[in-house]
Amino acid sequence: MAIILKNSLKLNVFHNKLSPFLRRRQSETQTSSLLSLTTSSCGLIESTIKDKLQTKLKFGNTLNKIEITSSAVLEANDCTKGRKSVGVLGGGAWGTAIADLIGRNVAKHKHLFHEEVLFYVRDESLRLIIEKTRQNIRYLSAIKLPLNVRPVSSLSDAVSKSDVLIFVIPHQYLQDLCYAINDSISTRNPIGISLSKGLHIDSAGNLELNSQIIHRMLGIPVGVLSGANIAIEVAQRQYSEATLVNPLTNDKNCEELFRCLFECNLFRVSFCNDGPTVEMCGALKNIVAIGCGLVDGLGYGMNTKAAALSCGVREMIRFVEVFHPKYELSTFFQNCGIGDIIASSFGGRNRKVSEALIKSSKSIEMLEKQLLRGQKLQGPQTAHVVYQLLQNKQLLNEFPFFSAIHRICNRTMDPKDLIQAIKSSP
Ligand SMILES: NC(=O)c1ccc[n+]([C@@H]2O[C@H](COP(=O)([O-])OP(=O)(O)OC[C@H]3O[C@@H](n4cnc5c(N)ncnc54)[C@H](O)[C@@H]3O)[C@@H](O)[C@H]2O)c1
Ligand SMILES: O=P(O)(O)OC[C@H](O)CO
Structure with a gap:
């Protein structure tokens, strides 16, 4: 038996009200083997609905198939209206x-x-x-x-x-x-x-x-x-x-x-349809930009910076491979990838503050306040998150450049050791 809840879901699908809505229909769904919902075509939403149904709501043993129909765009989100x-x-x-x-x-x-x-x-x-x-x-x-x-x-x-x-x-x-x-x-x-x-x-x-x-x-x-x-x-x-x-x-x-x-x-x-890679590129390039700023601060020239950049790109791709295995390599060649890596590594705020980190004994937070006057860095926090994620997966050894940048930002590693980290990056 299938329950077709088409269109009646509307807001409920998109909001936290999904759970109460379905709970009200629990008697119907408990006797069903198939629940069919019509929702938007957004993949993230579909997966959330499935999670909610499978983990938060108890539909009994009879519900063994959840079918999400991706064809309809709900009226309130209808871009033609x-x-x-x-x-x-x-x-x-x-x-x-x-x-x-x-x-x-x-x-x-x-x-x-x-x-x-x-x-x-x-x-x-x-x-x-x-x-x-x-x-x-x-x-x-x-x-x-x-x-x-x-x-x-x-x-x-x-x-x-x-x-x-x-x-x-x-x-x-x-x-x-x-x-x-x-x-x-x-x-x-x-x-x-x-x-x-x-x-x-x-x-x-x-x-x-x-x-x-x-x-x-x-x-x-x-x-x-x-x-x-x-x-x-x-x-x-x-x-x-x-x-x-x-x-x-x-x-x-x-x-x-x-x-x-x-x-x-x-x-x-x-x-681009490869959303997670687009987003990860935007975040990870800030770590690469910090690395390039450190190279600048250490007084090295373009060859060393190019080595840092290419090592950073390799670790970016490897990171995306681990956390989003369905990624498309071509996404890295779009503006969100290589374009942003270049702009940030030569002209961004993360680069600027990390260059100053080499020439000062101040913390990165103090330099951020001093140099950016209220604007916010994203790179140091991202490097920290990446470090924790890799540590959880026992993969720090495979990401020596990313790991070094986090440790240099929190002053637990000598910036001069960055070169060794670049050299050892797979
Ligand atoms: N600036 C850029 O060139 C640029 C370009 C592309 C993407 N981004 C991204 O856009 C996002 C926003 O960057 P931005 O440049 O507009 O911001 P910003 O760096 O200029 O920081 C100022 C913003 O931070 C907010 N803020 C400061 N302290 C806060 C606090 N305690 N609580 C809540 N908000 C606080 C301010 O209200 C303001 O909106 C960032 O994720 C950044 O990476 C920035
Ligand atoms: O100034 P950054 O280092 O925060 O970089 C700004 C933008 O992300 C560049 O695209």
Whole structure:
């Protein structure tokens, strides 16, 4: 017997309400051998539903097959229906540059988007300054934001009024943000895109990506935008590219919506279905950039830097092989891979602060405060997470470069030993 719960799931599939919804139907499902759900085509969502059904809900022994139908996109997420409101969550350097880009793009595509972009800025005094001057004087003062970008300090307002949520805060604050917006999100059924770069380790010691955290905590479909995107250069409208992961895989309307949201003649996006690799590249390149900064600080030239870079790329690929065996090698050759590795290793903040680490006795946190004045590094935390994950799997020996970078950042290894680590990397 099959229970077809098609379309009646809607919000429940995407939100934490899935469990109560199914529990109410427990008597039906307990006598079933097949439960058939129609849900969106997003792979992450399907796997979460399966997890919930199999681990959290007890359906008795009779339920032996769960069939997830991937054909339908639920109405609330239907990218062909209605004009979408966009909210940018994060008022840092990249948040400001992307709010500027999006502000201009939504004005160009009025048939797809509401013209006002809500721009969540955490600090009220900064929000007032941006409102008055159109400039984010703390994180990216070089540009004036368009008038249709409205800075707001109420997170719940920004979330509850948005159909598209752009997550662009330093990854170390992502869980707190998701926790804070959980209630506001339940009234709408938005789609998210993560622009944050970094990795997490969950309570069971497993790797968790930013998009997975957002999806787990909010139950919404989440895509990724990642690339060689130094914020100030994008803001100054220097030609840049990025890799985009569609939150609703294979949904062409959704793809078109996000192309219109991000792309302009000076910012090209390319789509990629290998989401986990895209996200891991964005995080791991920060470790490579730290390594390159250390090489710079030690006073070595381009040959040594090239050795660090190529060793870093090898360890990146090996890491992805271990934690995402279904990866596609070609993803590394997209802008989110090799493009971002190059930009970050020559021009990024992680490179800059790690170069200073060699010439100073200060901790990396102190140097971050001194040199970045409120902007946040992602590399040291990511190196720490990577170190823990590899330690759990007893694989540290296979990643001497990544391991050395973590130990140099926390000052338990002499930076001069970096060369030996590069030499010994498989
Ligand atoms: N800056 C770039 O060039 C760039 C480019 C691409 C991707 N990214 C990624 O985008 C994400 C955001 O980077 P960014 O450059 O916009 O930020 P940033 O480095 O400029 O840091 C400022 C941001 O951090 C927030 N913040 C600071 N302290 C906080 C706290 N205690 N609690 C909560 N939030 C706090 C601020 O509100 C602000 O949003 C990061 O993951 C970064 O890796 C950055
Ligand atoms: O300045 P970084 O080192 O945080 O790098 C910024 C971006 O990720 C570059 O794409």
